[in-house]
Amino acid sequence: MAEDPGDSGYLIAITGIPSVGKSTVSGEVRRHSSTFRLFDGDQFIRNTPGSLQPTNALKTLSLMLDEVERWLMSSNVILDVTLPASFVERTRERFGSSVMFVSLRVEEDEWHRRDSHRTDRGRLRQWDASLTALQGPEDLYDLVIDTTHLTPHGCAERILSKAQDFWESVRL
Numbered sequence: 001m002a003e004d005p006g007d008s009g010y011l012i013a014i015t016g017i018p019s020v021g022k023s024t025v026s027g028e029v030r031r032h033s034s035t036f037r038l039f040d041g042d043q044f045i046r047n048t049p050g051s052l053q054p055t056n057a058l059k060t061l062s063l064m065l066d067e068v069e070r071w072l073m074s075s076n077v078i079l080d081v082t083l084p085a086s087f088v089e090r091t092r093e094r095f096g097s098s099v100m101f102v103s104l105r106v107e108e109d110e111w112h113r114r115d116s117h118r119t120d121r122g123r124l125r126q127w128d129a130s131l132t133a134l135q136g137p138e139d140l141y142d143l144v145i146d147t148t149h150l151t152p153h154g155c156a157e158r159i160l161s162k163a164q165d166f167w168e169s170v171r172l
Contacts, residue, residue, distance in 0.1 A: 009076040016104035019115040026080035028156035041081025085136020103141040
């Protein structure tokens with residue numbers, strides 16, 4: 001929870017391509033830190049009418065960030081979402097030093113193994129340049145983690161350690 005009732009909370013934005021382990025890692029971060037609530041950005045997008053139409057992308061992102069901002073008024077938030085690199089800077093501008101961006105990555109063979117078990121409708125099923133370009137360059141993020149050989153618990157430990165350094169005064 002935010003340390004002072006009048007302060008906004010902290011935001012850990014965990015992003016990456018589908019099947020990289022965002023939801024699993026986000027849940028693990030939540031389990032290890034009682035001061036954070038989990039906001040499922042992908043579910044918010046799926047439940048927003050017309051959100052998957054390209055012309056609505058900015059509007060949907062804005063609506064999602066409005067909701068995250070409401071949550072931040074009373075708590076710290078983990079945002080679990082596939083966020084295109086082009087939106088990372090927009091989100092950083094909106095939340096300033098209150099946001100820490102984590103990009104989860106995975107090796108291609110492992111991605112295929114994980115993705116083959118998914119049954120989500122409308123999913124991208126092909127590893128190609130456009131999918132990997134969704135992530136953007138590593139220096140866009142405060143922390144980049146390859147989930148190929150690291151457990152969700154190990155990922156969560158790295159995220160919380162980085163968050164502790166990032167926001168020196170927050171109790172996680």
